[in-house]
Amino acid sequence: MAxxxxxxPGLSAEPHKHRLAVGIDLGTTNSLVATVRNxxxxxxxxxxxxxxxxxxxxxxxxxxxxVGSAALQAQALDxxxxxxxxxxxxxxxxxxxxHIEAVPYDFEDAPGMVRLRTVQGPKTPVEVSAxxxxxxxxxAEASLGGELTGAVITVPAYFDDAQRQATKDAATLAxxxxxxxxxxxxxxxxxxxxxxxxxxxxxxxxxxxxxxxxSILKLSRGVFEVLSTNGDAALGGDDFDHRLFCxxxxxxxISPPDAADARRLQMKAREVKELLTSCEQAPVKVKLSSGEExxxxxxxxxxxxxxxxxxxxxxxxxxxALRDAGLTVEDIKGVVMVGGxxxxxxxxxxxxxxxxxxxxTNLDPDKVVALGxxxxxxxxxxxxxxxxDWLLLDVIPxxxxxxxxxxxxxxxxxxxxxxxIARAQEFTTFKDGxxxxxxxxxxxxxxxxxxxxxxxxxxxxxxxPMVAGAARIRVTFQVDADGLLSVSxxxxxxxxEASVLVKxxxxxxxxxxxxxxxxxxxxxxxxxxxxxxxxxxxxxGRVVEATEQALAKDGQLLNEQERAEIEAAIARLRxxxxxxxxxxxxxxxxALARATDEFAARRMDNSIRAALAGQKVDEIEV
Amino acid sequence: MSIDLQQDYFxxxxxxxxxxxxxxxxxxxxxxxxxxxxxxxxxxxxxxxxRRSMQWATRVNEGFRTLRKPLSxxxxxxxxxxxxxxxxxxxxxxxxxxxxxxxxxxxxxEARVAAQVEELEQLHHRLQQHAREVLAELEATLxxxxxxxxxxxxxxxxxxxxxxxxxxxxALEALES
Numbered sequence: 073m074a075x076x077x078x079x080x081p082g083l084s085a086e087p088h089k090h091r092l093a094v095g096i097d098l099g100t101t102n103s104l105v106a107t108v109r110n111x112x113x114x115x116x117x118x119x120x121x122x123x124x125x126x127x128x129x130x131x132x133x134x135x136x137x138x139v140g141s142a143a144l145q146a147q148a149l150d151x152x153x154x155x156x157x158x159x160x161x162x163x164x165x166x167x168x169x170x171h172i173e174a175v176p177y178d179f180e181d182a183p184g185m186v187r188l189r190t191v192q193g194p195k196t197p198v199e200v201s202a203x204x205x206x207x208x209x210x211x212a213e214a215s216l217g218g219e220l221t222g223a224v225i226t227v228p229a230y231f232d233d234a235q236r237q238a239t240k241d242a243a244t245l246a247x248x249x250x251x252x253x254x255x256x257x258x259x260x261x262x263x264x265x266x267x268x269x270x271x272x273x274x275x276x277x278x279x280x281x282x283x284x285x286x287s288i289l290k291l292s293r294g295v296f297e298v299l300s301t302n303g304d305a306a307l308g309g310d311d312f313d314h315r316l317f318c319x320x321x322x323x324x325x326i327s328p329p330d331a332a333d334a335r336r337l338q339m340k341a342r343e344v345k346e347l348l349t350s351c352e353q354a355p356v357k358v359k360l361s362s363g364e365e366x367x368x369x370x371x372x373x374x375x376x377x378x379x380x381x382x383x384x385x386x387x388x389x390x391x392x393a394l395r396d397a398g399l400t401v402e403d404i405k406g407v408v409m410v411g412g413x414x415x416x417x418x419x420x421x422x423x424x425x426x427x428x429x430x431x432x433t434n435l436d437p438d439k440v441v442a443l444g445x446x447x448x449x450x451x452x453x454x455x456x457x458x459x460x461d462w463l464l465l466d467v468i469p470x471x472x473x474x475x476x477x478x479x480x481x482x483x484x485x486x487x488x489x490x491x492x493i494a495r496a497q498e499f500t501t502f503k504d505g506x507x508x509x510x511x512x513x514x515x516x517x518x519x520x521x522x523x524x525x526x527x528x529x530x531x532x533x534x535x536x537p538m539v540a541g542a543a544r545i546r547v548t549f550q551v552d553a554d555g556l557l558s559v560s561x562x563x564x565x566x567x568x569e570a571s572v573l574v575k576x577x578x579x580x581x582x583x584x585x586x587x588x589x590x591x592x593x594x595x596x597x598x599x600x601x602x603x604x605x606x607x608x609x610x611x612x613g614r615v616v617e618a619t620e621q622a623l624a625k626d627g628q629l630l631n632e633q634e635r636a637e638i639e640a641a642i643a644r645l646r647x648x649x650x651x652x653x654x655x656x657x658x659x660x661x662x663a664l665a666r667a668t669d670e671f672a673a674r675r676m677d678n679s680i681r682a683a684l685a686g687q688k689v690d691e692i693e694v
Numbered sequence: 695m696s697i698d699l700q701q702d703y704f705x706x707x708x709x710x711x712x713x714x715x716x717x718x719x720x721x722x723x724x725x726x727x728x729x730x731x732x733x734x735x736x737x738x739x740x741x742x743x744x745r746r747s748m749q750w751a752t753r754v755n756e757g758f759r760t761l762r763k764p765l766s767x768x769x770x771x772x773x774x775x776x777x778x779x780x781x782x783x784x785x786x787x788x789x790x791x792x793x794x795x796x797x798x799x800x801x802x803x804e805a806r807v808a809a810q811v812e813e814l815e816q817l818h819h820r821l822q823q824h825a826r827e828v829l830a831e832l833e834a835t836l837x838x839x840x841x842x843x844x845x846x847x848x849x850x851x852x853x854x855x856x857x858x859x860x861x862x863x864x865a866l867e868a869l870e871s
Contacts, residue, residue, distance in 0.1 A: 091738070221738075251737055295725045388870060395863070454738030463729050489759070492733060492752045552748060553733040618739050665742045672742040676750060679730040684708045684723070 091221040093251065093453035094212045095259070095445025098201060098225055098239065100159040100281030100308060101412065103127050104439060105208040105223075106446035107216060111457065113263065113443040113450075116215045118207075124438065127281075129203045130154040131190040139207050148339065151176040151331040153190045157310055158204075160282045161186050161197040162242075163234030163578040170306050171314055176331035184578040185238065198242045198580060199588060205246035219610070222249035224449040226441050228283035229255035230303030230389075230469045232515050233527050233557050234578035240554065241585050251452040253554040256280070257287035258298060258466050259444030260410040264435060265291045266447060266462065272405035273299070275393075277423055277431065278441075279386065279413040282308035286389045288397045288404070294462040300396035300488045301469045302389035307382070309345070309413035315379050316341035316370075320356060324366045333360050348372045349415045376418040383422045390426065396488050407431040412438050454618075465490050468551050474499075475512035475521045484549050487517065491555060496548040498564070505537040509545055513559055513574075530574045532561040601654070608657040612649040615661055616642055619668055622675060629674045641667040702774060703757035713768060713836040715761065724758040764829050765852050768836060772849060777842045779849045787850065795854055802858065806865040814869075818862045825855050 094107045094116070102124040106115045115123040122141075130143035131153045138146070147154040155177070161169060166181040178189040187194040205225075212220060225243050227236055236253055243250045257276035264270065270291050278285040285303040289296055317337050321327060329337060340358050347354040348370070356368040394400060407423060409431045414420065423431045451460050472485040474497070485495045501509065509532045516524030535543050544564040551557050559574050619642060627635060645660035704711040707723045729735070731754055736747035760770050772779050798821070805813040828851055835845040 252734070293725075295729075391870065392867065395866075448734075452734060452737040461729075463725070463732060464734060465728060465732075490755045492748050493755055494752045550748075550752070553751075614738075615740050618743075622739070665740055668740060669742045672740070672746050675743070676731065676746050680727060680750070683726045683730045 091453040091455055092212075092216045092218050093221050093223065093446075093449040093455070094208075094216075095224045095254075095442050095447070095449045096205065096208055096226065096243075096248075097256070097259075097442035097445060098159065098205060098227075098242075099127055099441075100157050100283065100310065101127055102281075102438065103204050103208060104442035105212050106439070106442040107212065108446050108450035108455070111459075113446040115439050115442055116211055118211055125204065125208060126156075127158065127204050128154060128156045129158070129200050131192040131195070133191045135192065137192075137203055139203055148332050148335040151335045152178055153192075155188060155190075155195070155200050157282055158197050158200040160306065160310070161188075162201065163232070163236075163238040164197075168306075170311075173328070176334050184234070185580065196580060198238050198245065198585075201239070201242035202245035205243055205248060209246055209248050220248065221453045221614075222251040222449070224252045224254050224259075224445040224452065225250055226254050226256045226259050226445050227555075228278075228280070228303065228305055229257050229285040229287050229298075229301040230283065230305045231555075232305070232470055232525055233472075233555070234525065235305065236555055238578055238580070240556070241580060244585065245588055250554075251449055253556075254445050254448055254464075255285070255287065255298075255301070255466055255469075255555075256283075256441045257285045257301070257408075257410060258289070258296065258464060259442075259448065260408055260440045261287070261289045261291070261296055261444070262447055262462075262464065263440045263444035264408050264432070265289075265296060267435075270406070273399065273403050274406050274408055275390070275404050275427065276408045276410060277386075277390070277414065278303075278410040279419065280308050280411040281413070282306070282310050284308060284386050284389065286386070286393045288393050288399065295465065296462065297465045297490075298467045298488075299399070300393045301467055302393040302396070303469070304385065304389060307385060309411070311382055312345055312379050312413065312416070313338060313341040315382070316344055316375070319370075319378060320358070320366060320368070323368055324364075326360070330361060336360070344370060345375070345416070348375050349417065372417070379418070383419055386419075387422070387426060401427050404429075408435075408440075409433050410437050410440055466553075466555070467491060468493065468555055470515050471517055472513065472515050472527075472549055472551070472557060473524070474547065475514060479521045481514055481516075481519055481521055481524055484547070485551060489551075492550070492552050494548060494550045496546050499545045499547060500541045501535065501538065501543045501545075502540060504540050506540065506543070507535045507537055508533045509535065509561075511547065511559070511561060513549075513557070527557065528559065528574050530559070530561075532563070535563050538565075604654040605652060605657075608654040608661070609649050612645055612657050612661055615664055616645060616649075619664060622668075622671065626671075626675050626678065629678065630671060634671070638664075638667050638671060703761055703770065706754070706757050707761065709761070711771070711774070713764075713771060713833050715767065717762070720758070720761055724754065727754045764832065765849065765856060768832050768845065768849050768852075771836060772842060772846055775842050777846050779846045779853075787847075791851055791854075795858075798858055802862055802865065806869075809869055811866065811869055814862050814866055818859060818866075821855055821859055821862070825852060825859075828852055828855070 094105050097104045104115050104123055106113055117123045125140045126144045128140065128143040128147065130138040130146050130150060132138065143154055147156060163185055165184065166179055166186050169186065180187040180189055180194050185196060187196050209220065225239060227239050240250050240253060257278045260276050260278065261274060273288065273290050276287045283305050284307040285301065287301040288299045290299055320337050321329065336358055340356060344354045344356055353369055353371040356366060356370055358366045404427055407427050407429065414437050420431055467488045467490055468485060469487060471483050471487045473481040473483040476482045484497050485493060511530050512526065513528040514521055514524040515527050518524055532545060542565065545561055546564050547559065547561045549557060549559055619638065641664040645664050648657045648660040707720060709715060709720065728751060731747055731750035733744065733747045733751055736743045760766050769779050802817055805817060828848060832845060832848050835841045835848060
């Protein structure tokens with residue numbers, strides 16, 4: 073006799089439960105959080121009604137941390153402990169940092185990524201970014217009234233693997249479950265495309281505070297396909313400020329300014345740049361620490377002239393992206409402008425000239441990325457409505473390869489490949505009896521290893537001794553939908569198992585991240601155990617719910633015994649989730665995952681068959 | 695019956711196994727398949743589903759990449775027929791072809807050294823024309839005559855041409871930056 077099922081309180085399988093998900097634009101200058109409410113994407117405001125959170129973090133001597141406008145205001149007073157534009161240092165070593173002389177921080181070089189010495193000790197850019205993300209998460213939870221299922225975090229399309237991984241780690245550190253890393257221009261294209269029901273080939277010109285991206289997308293019947301992307305991960309509005317800053321130093325004959333004056337002049341530079349967007353000329357008045365005063369005037373034309381090379385610098389990636397897509401400017405139906413820096417009139421003019429059409433500026437260049445990310449987050453969290461039948465197909469921005477003899481790069485995954493992608497390449501031994509092999513994974517477009525970014529080094533050991541050239545070592549690169557790489561190597565010719573799996577690291581190991589996480593939790597006064605338990609209970613609830621939905625929808629794919637096994641695993645997990653042992657709950661989650669593996673396979677087959685249904689061979693022949 | 699992750703790409707895309715292909719239909723099926731298997735569609739599901747989704751989406755992308763471009767599609771057809779197109783295993787190219795290759799290469803090298811962007815673009819364009827003519831031969835040898843050894847020879851010629859085009863692209867890129 074079949075028994076009636078009654079759902080566990082708190083773990084019930086409500087079919088249309090709305091999951092709380094947000095999109096976060098973690099910007100160089102400002103950050104935003106947005107969500108989809110009643111089908112419409114909106115940016116969430118803080119208690120003062122402001123949606124933009126300045127990406128500034130100040131570390132206080134008493135252990136306190138100030139984020140946003142308050143930190144920004146203190147930057148001239150306390151430049152060393154007030155970090156702005158930290159995005160420029162994500163996944164970057166000291167030698168990668170441009171204009172280091174103009175940045176008032178006390179850097180500490182460390183393998184992979186710089187650290188900034190503050191009154192609270194050395195801080196990695198990952199930790200600083202986590203401080204920016206945390207108040208955004210809290211803002212969202214307060215506004216939506218519950219714990220978040222997860223967030224989509226945006227990154228510049230031209231970010232490499234190290235920068236992406238660093239961003240993901242920052243989110244984890246801020247207590248955010250990352251649903252996906254989404255490329256900023258792609259997010260903008262989603263927001264623009266869905267709002268305007270756009271079809272055709274579009275270019276997205278995204279000049280942010282510190283990064284430049286150019287993506288070319290084809291929009292057709294709900295599919296957003298990125299054809300190519302290019303950019304410069306160290307070019308943005310900050311560089312325009314820097315030109316003004318240098319101009320001021322030059323005009324006022326100051327060299328070099330102290331940290332407080334440097335900050336004052338930088339803030340003035342930004343103000344002047346913004347003023348020149350609406351005015352033909354702007355006054356430049358600054359009082360220095362010496363009591364001396366700068367009093368100058370600059371015109372819009374002067375500014376355009378002194379930054380012309382920067383505008384030109386953005387056009388090289390535009391040309392490359394068009395060439396990679398196999399297109400010319402005539403093929404581009406519209407140019408979407410993203411990022412506050414695209415408000416500068418001479419940039420709009422240059423883009424209009426190059427594409428021979430006025431760019432689309434009918435959307436807020438500051439918000440469009442966060443709004444697109446929110447739309448994606450809503451769908452990824454499982455709140456897909458019938459009208460949400462759209463799909464993103466994004467690409468990897470930079471080629472991935474391995475070092476070969478002579479310091480040359482063997483390209484394994486070419487840039488602009490659609491994600492996810494896996495590519496394998498075979499290598500062999502160089503010497504008789506060689507039992508180990510060293511691999512060096514790099515990212516970039518140049519032929520020489522020294523000109524590319526080093527992502528990981530690893531060794532495959534335990535290769536059975538053979539004559540040179542007899543072993544067959546297969547190296548597989550897998551890049552997931554976040555654009556993150558994992559590499560595995562395996563000896564193929566012998567039965568002996570020799571394989572290794574690595575994820576590139578940019579200087580912070582998983583253990584270090586876990587350590588920071590613990591420290592952060594302790595600092596916040598939380599109980600680590602309680603938090604782990606809560607997390608596992610939430611995860612258990614999520615997995616049970618997803619499995620029950622799958623059973624309700626596709627249960628006919630299982631025979632009675634198979635179904636009974638899955639139901640037993642669900643019941644066990646529910647029992648465990650009521651207990652206090654987070655490790656036991658994790659075991660239960662893993663057991664349910666194993667029990668549903670075959671079911672997942674059949675459901676996937678089923679949906680593929682459904683997709684191809686009616687698609688008989690002779691029908692497709694045209 | 696389960697759908698085999700290892701089935702050939704033509705079967706995966708529900709297309710007849712031959713060189714001439716309806717590119718619009720291929721793209722439409724690619725989108726349709728990705729709409730089912732893409733990781734974004736499975737992000738809220740248990741890990742087992744996510745893992746499988748990534749495997750499938752990877753496979754579908756690889757299939758699309760292989761079938762979309764004429765040269766890789768031809769190589770793939772020959773691979774399915776068990777014909778080796780590897781350059782290292784077969785160097786018996788006709789002397790005329792090798793001579794022609796040398797001439798192209800010299801022209802590219804000259805233009806590169808002299809930094810003649812227009813000349814390079816011109817060469818790229820002419821190579822493109824040439825590739826189109828050679829590709830037209832492929833359809834006849836693969837779909838009508840089914841002469842695989844001859845097709846393998848044509849494929850090797852196209853591989854030379856493609857390599858040369860990449861060299862021109864790289865030279866152009868280097869000159870621009």
